[in-house]
Amino acid sequence: MELLVAAVVMILAFLGLLSSYLACLELSELSKNSSLAVRATKSRLEEIRDTSFNQIKPTYNNVTFAVSGLNGMGVGYVDDTDPNLLKVTVTVCWKQYSGLVVGEDTNLNGQLNAGEDKNGNGLLDSPTTMVSYVFKR
Numbered sequence: 001m002e003l004l005v006a007a008v009v010m011i012l013a014f015l016g017l018l019s020s021y022l023a024c025l026e027l028s029e030l031s032k033n034s035s036l037a038v039r040a041t042k043s044r045l046e047e048i049r050d051t052s053f054n055q056i057k058p059t060y061n062n063v064t065f066a067v068s069g070l071n072g073m074g075v076g077y078v079d080d081t082d083p084n085l086l087k088v089t090v091t092v093c094w095k096q097y098s099g100l101v102v103g104e105d106t107n108l109n110g111q112l113n114a115g116e117d118k119n120g121n122g123l124l125d126s127p128t129t130m131v132s133y134v135f136k137r
Contacts, residue, residue: 030102033072034102037074040065041091041128044074045130048132049132049134053086056078056086056088056134061077063075063076067092070094071094072095072103072108073094073108074092074110075091075105075111075124076089076090084136085135088131088134089129090130090132091123091124091126091128091129093105102126103126103128104117104125104126105124110124112124
């Protein structure tokens with residue numbers, strides 16, 4: 001009887017350690033993918049800043065881009081409400097190995113489809129959304 005109780009305790013302890021290990025693996029992958037997404041977002045913003053002012057909207061507005069090493073897609077938005085100032089928003093959404101989709105782009109096509117805009121702002125959002133302003137020179 002004592003051996004059976006000890007075996008149950010050992011199995012429960014092992015299952016607790018295993019679930020902690022799996023959670024750490026998921027967090028590690030999330031951290032790696034977040035870093036890749038932030039790097040891609042910053043790179044895209046720098047590319048946009050290096051483009052002439054008049055070419056930014058036609059070249060980058062609502063245009064998707066692939067992110068190397070990541071199962072995801074990025075997209076940029078350009079708001080030209082002010083003719084001398086552009087508000088540039090770049091976002092990256094991706095899918096974790098576990099199936100968790102990070103961001104609003106559930107089908108990872110870089111386009112805002114029905115049911116994806118959860119906050120109703122007309123843009124795909126993600127934890128790796130960055131906004132920058134470009135002034136006309």
